[in-house]
Amino acid sequence: MSAEMTSGAPAGRTRLSGRWPLLTGALIAALGLTFGGITTASAHGNSGHIAHPAHPAPPSSTVAPTRGDSIPNVTLVENKIKAYYGDTVVGTDHVPSTTGNYAKEVHGIEAKARSYLAHARVKPAEGKKSVVFDIDDTTLNTYNYEIFSGFSYNPMTNADYVNNARFPEVYGMPALVNWASSKGYTVFFLTGRPETQRAGTVTNLSKVGYQVPLDTAHLYLKYTAGNQPSYIRCAAATCTTTEYKSQTRKHIESLGYDLVANFGDQFSDLRGGYGDKTFKIPNPMYYLP
Incomplete structure (x- = not known):
């Protein structure tokens, strides 16, 4: 997930435009977890970057139902989410099952991503090959926090979980990331977590097995007012997730990289171009616009 920050908020999953309530996320789950999978970019634009097709929007949260019994029961939807992840208790934490439907779906996406990256061709004029990954619920799984909260x-x-590196990996993702690095891909992480959570983020990624550079040149966290990078053209308080992430990817490409693939659990992680192909990791727990 890309956890986007509201100005001044300390935690990793603060939002630019607010988090959808569980019920709205529950509607997504009740409709069959349709947000997992892969989106392929269509064609290069005039700038040489690939333009992405439109991503489907979730159900509107502003349309008032006319009948209460038309709304999915929150408790039942929560139980569906738990069943999808295969709720398993390890120590004091609830974590996804390693053999549940969530793990199976993620492994399928990772297999397709590995096949794509193994055969992707990068033209010398487009730069060094690279990949970019979101963090929350793309490379680190936050199910344990969602159950706790x-x-x-x-x-x-949430900040306690982040700063104390309490999140497990998204199953199979460290292997994919490390494999991509071994094949010559430069790996970048791009998250909406604020700079104040850099140390906890680095510790957590290292702890669960990501064996790639995690310095400031490879790990991009969300700026705050007063430390806005020159390549970001929107103010910290108003910059949308799509604007922040796409402008950062544009900056990475300006450094001489071709972003062969972009991975995220939110459509706002993937929109805006600057990435040859997008891979959507399933996340029925919440939605970030």
Whole structure:
């Protein structure tokens, strides 16, 4: 997931435009987890970057139902989410099952990504081959926090999980990332977590097995007012997820890289171009516009 920050908020999953309530995310789950999978870019634009097709939008949160019994029951939807992840208790944490439907779906996406990266061709004029990954629910799984918080985001408790490196890996993702690095891909991480959470983020990624550079040149965290990078053209308080992430990817490409693939669990991680192909990691727990 790309956890986008509201100005001044301390935690990793703060939002530019607010988090959808669980019920809205629940509608997504109730409709069959349709947001997992892969989106392929269509064609190069005039700038030499690939233009992405439109991503489907989730159900609107502003349309008021006319009947209460038309709304999915929150408890039942939560149970569906738990069943999809295969809720498993390890120590004091609830984590996804290694053999559940979530793990199976993620492994399928990773296999397709590996096949694509193994055969992708990069033209010398387009730069050194690279890949970019979101963090929350793309490379680190936050299901344990969602269960702890009752699917209700709290900036203080979330920051505790982030800063104490409490998230497990998204199953199979360290192997994919490390394999890509071994094949000559430069790996970048691009997250909406704020700079104040850099140390915890680096520790967590290293802890679960990501064996790639995690310095400031390869790990991009969200800026705050006063430290806005020159390549970002929108103010910290108003910059949308898509603007922040696409402008950062544009900056990476300006450094001489071809972003062969872009991975994220939110469509806002993937929109805006600057990436030859996008891979959507399933996440029925919440939606970030």
